[in-house]
Amino acid sequence: MKIYLDVCCLNRPFDDQIQDRVRLESESVLTILNHSKAKGWRLLNSEVISIEISKIPDNDKRRKVTLLSTMLQSHIIVDDDIEKRATELRI
16 A cells, blocks of 8 residues: 655644644554554655655754654655646646
8 A cells, every 4th residue: 555644744743732633633644654564555755745844944843754754665756747637636
């Protein structure tokens, strides 16, 4: 199984955990990351993730998300087909 966690997902474990929803989402993301190796799941990375992480204004949070992103294995390069599909999905 291939899984793509966007930067919002990767940020979630470092968000304020006061709200139940945020805490549950954080646990879900961490569970996916922890189970990925045992279950043989492929966690996908992309140029977009790298760019979005670089724009996180909080240095400490950016460092933590960068470290978490090292668990992502397959790197997707954005090409014309992906850009075309993204445009189609926006409409």
